[in-house]
Amino acid sequence: MATLAYGTAEEDQNAHLEALSSAVEPRDILVVEVAQKVVGFGHVALDHERKIGEIGINAIDPMHQGKGYGEKLHSAMLDQMRAAGMKAATVGTGADDTHAPARAAYAKVGFTQQIPSIYLYRAL
Numbered sequence: 001m002a003t004l005a006y007g008t009a010e011e012d013q014n015a016h017l018e019a020l021s022s023a024v025e026p027r028d029i030l031v032v033e034v035a036q037k038v039v040g041f042g043h044v045a046l047d048h049e050r051k052i053g054e055i056g057i058n059a060i061d062p063m064h065q066g067k068g069y070g071e072k073l074h075s076a077m078l079d080q081m082r083a084a085g086m087k088a089a090t091v092g093t094g095a096d097d098t099h100a101p102a103r104a105a106y107a108k109v110g111f112t113q114q115i116p117s118i119y120l121y122r123a124l
Contacts, residue, residue, distance in 0.1 A: 051086050
């Protein structure tokens with residue numbers, strides 16, 4: 001079932017990144033640089049009506065993980081939300097083992113409250 005539900009996830013993510021890089025203002029994408037090389041990025045979405053900021057797609061190059069860059073990136077994203085007048089921040093991630101590092105990174109910057117949800121699938 002996972003292959004059917006997420007079989008195009010990599011292509012979908014690439015298309016999403018392409019759309020973000022061509023359609024949003026530069027301030028909406030933060031970049032992490034080390035020695036003038038991009039090693040990470042993060043997209044911030046702001047809902048001015050609801051006053052909620054969202055950490056969107058983000059990543060740190062695996063060769064640079066575990067060095068605090070993710071925490072600095074997420075903190076900068078939260079600072080940007082505060083500066084824009086947001087009252088809350090949200091981030092979505094998977095509950096599977098592959099997303100455990102992301103969940104740990106979000107916890108380091110204070111994401112602790114959850115609204116549990118489950119997507120159920122069945123074959124037809």
